[in-house]
Amino acid sequence: MSLIADAFTLVFVAAGIAFFAAGTLGLVRLPQTLSRIHALTKADNVGLALIVLGLLPQAANVLEGAKMVAVWLLAQLASGAVAQVMAEAVMAETKATKDAAPPEEGHP
Amino acid sequence: MSLVFDAVLCLVLLAGALGVVTTGAARPAVIAFIGYGLLLGLAWVRLAAVDVALTEIAIGSGISGVVLLRCVRALPAEPLTPAPNRMLKPLAAVVSITIAAALAAVVLALPEPAPSRAADVAAALPATDLGNPVTGVLLVFRALDTLLEKVVLLLSLVGVWALSRDPACRGRPAPLSPEPAPAPSAFLARVLAPIGVLVGLYLLWAGADHPGGAFQSGAVLAAMGLLLVMGDQIRTPAAESRGLRLLLLAGPFGFLAVGFAGWATAGVFLGYPPGAEKAVIIAVEVAITVSIAVTLGLIVLGPPAGEERP
Numbered sequence: 001m002s003l004i005a006d007a008f009t010l011v012f013v014a015a016g017i018a019f020f021a022a023g024t025l026g027l028v029r030l031p032q033t034l035s036r037i038h039a040l041t042k043a044d045n046v047g048l049a050l051i052v053l054g055l056l057p058q059a060a061n062v063l064e065g066a067k068m069v070a071v072w073l074l075a076q077l078a079s080g081a082v083a084q085v086m087a088e089a090v091m092a093e094t095k096a097t098k099d100a101a102p103p104e105e106g107h108p
Numbered sequence: 109m110s111l112v113f114d115a116v117l118c119l120v121l122l123a124g125a126l127g128v129v130t131t132g133a134a135r136p137a138v139i140a141f142i143g144y145g146l147l148l149g150l151a152w153v154r155l156a157a158v159d160v161a162l163t164e165i166a167i168g169s170g171i172s173g174v175v176l177l178r179c180v181r182a183l184p185a186e187p188l189t190p191a192p193n194r195m196l197k198p199l200a201a202v203v204s205i206t207i208a209a210a211l212a213a214v215v216l217a218l219p220e221p222a223p224s225r226a227a228d229v230a231a232a233l234p235a236t237d238l239g240n241p242v243t244g245v246l247l248v249f250r251a252l253d254t255l256l257e258k259v260v261l262l263l264s265l266v267g268v269w270a271l272s273r274d275p276a277c278r279g280r281p282a283p284l285s286p287e288p289a290p291a292p293s294a295f296l297a298r299v300l301a302p303i304g305v306l307v308g309l310y311l312l313w314a315g316a317d318h319p320g321g322a323f324q325s326g327a328v329l330a331a332m333g334l335l336l337v338m339g340d341q342i343r344t345p346a347a348e349s350r351g352l353r354l355l356l357l358a359g360p361f362g363f364l365a366v367g368f369a370g371w372a373t374a375g376v377f378l379g380y381p382p383g384a385e386k387a388v389i390i391a392v393e394v395a396i397t398v399s400i401a402v403t404l405g406l407i408v409l410g411p412p413a414g415e416e417r418p
């Protein structure tokens with residue numbers, strides 16, 4: 001039984017690490033701030049979820065497992081809200097620079 | 109395996125430190141510094157110093173990082189004229205490297221095994237009724253250091269308030285942002301702040317027997333207060349409020365009062381009354397946590413903007 005649990009843990013944690021690696025790659029390589037935020041929050045969401053799911057069979061008792069799930073939920077809350085705040089700031093900034101730029105030819 | 113992890117962590121730490129000083133612009137440097145603080149916290153966890161790790165991440169990286177970010181925003185975007193002395197940066201590098209080398213030499217020169225009072229602390233800890241030796245050292249064996257630390261923290265707030273245009277330091281600190289808070293900030297403040305306050309109080313209570321304590325708890329509570337301010341859920345407090353100033357003074361002066369009372373109850377400055385050590389220690393912890401939380405939050409919010417005109 002513990003062999004199955006260990007295999008489960010290995011597979012899910014490895015998958016979580018893969019998501020984090022992809023998210024980090026996206027954060028470094030993607031061209032726009034909005035797409036970088038998207039990559040980062042996906043890694044937070046799915047990567048952390050997979051790692052927590054993978055570690056659940058290793059928890060000594062229900063309380064320990066509940067704590068790990070709580071960590072995931074709190075990370076969800078923070079990363080989701082912060083991503084929205086940052087995205088709004090980016091939108092406001094681009095709008096401000098567009099407004100400040102001189103109007104293009106042909107526009108009323 | 110853990111040796112590989114530690115070696116990689118050391119290399120990443122060095123790279124992070126270099127990244128902080130070699131990044132040209134101020135804002136990326138501060139963000140790198142925050143990341144570097146998180147890595148440093150991980151290093152403290154590897155050294156089994158969880159109390160230090162919590163403090164490093166909450167204060168060294170979190171609160172200091174926010175203060176530095178606000179400083180960067182307050183700086184003018186144009187480079188200063190006249191430009192600062194060109195010798196300044198190399199000089200700072202030389203001083204830093206000399207200090208680091210001297211510290212390394214001193215640490216390497218320690219006899220083997222290094223002198224330690226850990227056994228004394230372990231032997232005397234049962235008398236304090238505390239389970240966490242770090243809390244024992246902070247509040248009992250080296251209480252004087254902790255007391256002075258609280259005074260230093262208060263002085264740093266005095267330094268921030270000295271920048272106020274109002275000589276009597278009245279009014280509220282300028283709002284963090286001129287625009288109303290975006291909806292996600294308000295949502296985050298409403299949902300996360302109650303949980304965060306609970307975590308902060310837990311850290312305070314757990315500090316007696318587990319990693320945690322006044323500084324970590326105060327930092328978390330201060331962060332939750334700032335979150336509520338950023339989410340427009342509470343207004344920044346008015347600096348002339350008597351209650352606010354009492355909260356600032358509760359920790360250092362409460363601790364000092366306990367210290368003087370020690371002469372009467374235990375025959376020594378900063379002694380605790382025999383038989384009631386734990387209760388008095390908890391009372392002191394609560395008082396300094398409140399003061400730390402309020403002081404840290406006000407340091408981030410900045411100097412009061414002067415009396416409001418009706």
